Amino acid sequence: MRDMCKWYPVCPMKTFYERGDLPAHWIERYCWGDWRRCVRYQMEEAGTPHPDHMLPDGRMDQTMH
Ligand code: SF4
Incomplete structure (x- = not known):
């Protein structure tokens, strides 16, 4: 089975x-x-808020919403 991020089912990505x-x-x-x-x-693990349009590498993509 693939090792998938536990947040995937609820992640905006x-x-x-x-x-x-x-x-x-x-x-x-x-x-x-x-x-x-x-x-x-x-x-997520640190409980730090972050916008939905933030990419996995931390950059913002304003075209995603
Ligand atoms: S974007 Fe990051 S937090 Fe979201 S499912 Fe993928 S690995 Fe997990």
């Missing part, structure tokens, strides 16, 4: 990906891959 607004490479690299390196994951 999943929604953007399924809508076709986020390229699959983000999901493959982070959510289904090295999710420990995801800035969103790290901020």
Whole structure:
């Protein structure tokens, strides 16, 4: 079984990906891959608020909403 980020079912990146607004490479690299390196994951774990349009590498993509 694939080691997937525990936040994936509720993560906005999943929604953007399924809508076709986020390229699959983000999901493959982070959510289904090295999710420990995801800035969103790290901020979730720390309880730090972060906007929905923040990418796994911490950059903002204002086109996603
Ligand atoms: S974007 Fe980050 S927090 Fe969201 S599901 Fe992917 S790895 Fe997890």
